Amino acid sequence: xxxxxxxxxxxxxxxxxxxxxxxxxxxxFGPGSSDREFESYxxxxxxxxxxxxxxxxxxxxxxxxxxxxxxTTTLEVFATYPAQTPEPSAELIxxxxxxxxxxxxxx
Amino acid sequence: xKRYSAFxxxxxxxxxxxxxxxxxxxxxxxxxxxxVIVGAxxxxxxxxxxxxxxxxxxxxxxxxxxxxxxxNTGRNTTIIRSNYLQDPSAAIYEKSRALYETLSxxxxxxxxxxxxxxMMLAQTEHEKRGYLRTERANALQGVETRxxxxxxxxxxxxxxxxxxxxxxxxxxxxxxxxxxxxxxxVAWGYARACSAMGMxxxxxxxxxxxESADGAVTAVNTTKGRIACSKLGIVVAGHSGALADMAxxxxxxxxxxxxxxVSEPIKPCMDVVVMANTVHGYMSQSDKGEMVIGGGAxxxxxxxxxxxxxxxxxxxxxxVETFPxxxxxxMLRQWGGIVDMTGDRSPIISKTPLGGCFINCGWGTGGFKxxxxxxxxxxELVAKGEPGPLAAEFALARFREGRFIDESxxxxxxx
Numbered sequence: 001x002x003x004x005x006x007x008x009x010x011x012x013x014x015x016x017x018x019x020x021x022x023x024x025x026x027x028x029f030g031p032g033s034s035d036r037e038f039e040s041y042x043x044x045x046x047x048x049x050x051x052x053x054x055x056x057x058x059x060x061x062x063x064x065x066x067x068x069x070x071x072t073t074t075l076e077v078f079a080t081y082p083a084q085t086p087e088p089s090a091e092l093i094x095x096x097x098x099x100x101x102x103x104x105x106x107x
Numbered sequence: 108x109k110r111y112s113a114f115x116x117x118x119x120x121x122x123x124x125x126x127x128x129x130x131x132x133x134x135x136x137x138x139x140x141x142x143v144i145v146g147a148x149x150x151x152x153x154x155x156x157x158x159x160x161x162x163x164x165x166x167x168x169x170x171x172x173x174x175x176x177x178x179n180t181g182r183n184t185t186i187i188r189s190n191y192l193q194d195p196s197a198a199i200y201e202k203s204r205a206l207y208e209t210l211s212x213x214x215x216x217x218x219x220x221x222x223x224x225x226m227m228l229a230q231t232e233h234e235k236r237g238y239l240r241t242e243r244a245n246a247l248q249g250v251e252t253r254x255x256x257x258x259x260x261x262x263x264x265x266x267x268x269x270x271x272x273x274x275x276x277x278x279x280x281x282x283x284x285x286x287x288x289x290x291x292x293v294a295w296g297y298a299r300a301c302s303a304m305g306m307x308x309x310x311x312x313x314x315x316x317x318e319s320a321d322g323a324v325t326a327v328n329t330t331k332g333r334i335a336c337s338k339l340g341i342v343v344a345g346h347s348g349a350l351a352d353m354a355x356x357x358x359x360x361x362x363x364x365x366x367x368x369v370s371e372p373i374k375p376c377m378d379v380v381v382m383a384n385t386v387h388g389y390m391s392q393s394d395k396g397e398m399v400i401g402g403g404a405x406x407x408x409x410x411x412x413x414x415x416x417x418x419x420x421x422x423x424x425x426x427v428e429t430f431p432x433x434x435x436x437x438m439l440r441q442w443g444g445i446v447d448m449t450g451d452r453s454p455i456i457s458k459t460p461l462g463g464c465f466i467n468c469g470w471g472t473g474g475f476k477x478x479x480x481x482x483x484x485x486x487e488l489v490a491k492g493e494p495g496p497l498a499a500e501f502a503l504a505r506f507r508e509g510r511f512i513d514e515s516x517x518x519x520x521x522x
Binding site for chain 1: 357360361406
């Protein structure tokens, strides 16, 4: 069972209280973009074996969206942070590197 | 390869079974092959088999990180059906089902195909209308299905509760020629046939990187050394994203865990496969007597080969209403597999941005039923370099061009 802490209301709960929302920090493309850019935004995903940045919603709690950094092979949650964060902070990346020295980074 | 036959059993009975051969060889890899297939699951082995059988290409290695058939081939609920709505899906799944019918004879290996019939319950008016539409579509596609009334459902499945309080059974889409097969045996049978054609099946050999020159693949680097190849087929289901990353492209795929479970074995009580898609569960009885139950997938990316407990709880809770007698059964085993879900929930059999590199993935929650047809179509793509009629619609480019094959029900279940 995955345990998450909502950064908005501070509640820690099991995954059944949250709704997953897929990969975070996607670059959005809309009208006027090329087909390739739109495809990358709509469909193409990193789908990493390891560190994954993702969106969650505290569906059965405060209802707010937030972001999480999580390992997809161990389910370890490195941190949860506000949805208004455009990219993972340097501190978060340093924290993940400490636990996953082999991690190739966000690219 | 010695053929299996009644005569062979009698002969071995007289010499303490000392004459049986290994079903497939375990050679060390050569430096180079014409074709390297990554992934010795059902789809990878079927691809290799049809490469040899239909196109005469036998200079082939099938390399596997773990053990043969140890991924989703050995983790599914063994259901075979082809009652899909969209034409491209119906074509490839029906091809697959038809190949399954004679696969035991063709491979000289008993895959225990059991055409016991698959029933998809309609438990809301909306679902009933949907299945009536699928029945008409299937008639046009040449797939034999029929919408049956509750009384016939009851006759075929005596243990079912037709008058459930929330979800009464209003009828069902019935495919009589669908059924189940022994999942491991499908992989083993193909492996034995590939080995007999001189192909190399190399287990415990993980791919670490893909080499290319001038935009075309030249070799794969593995834990057993560098293996040169002029064509590469990636057939690794849940780990497709990782392999695509090595080959330098990205896929419209996310990997999630899908679970199944079996009950303790009981006496025969249900001789068809029943899928209840509104309540999100499906059930059949194995030859050993276990009730085999499958349900929903996790909603988040997951490579752990185990799922969340609450999915089991939800699936079983829903099925208990339709099958009240299972409420007293004990669960014997539960397991998970990593399934590769695409944006439109339909598979990908396609060329890739890397020359000579082909990918077969995205079967999501419904790959087992497709093994022979998928291998058939993938072998044609690898051999000719261009997709044949079965694979053409499943190209990667469909996501950019907006030509989705929108089943969104890869297992007939709304994942």
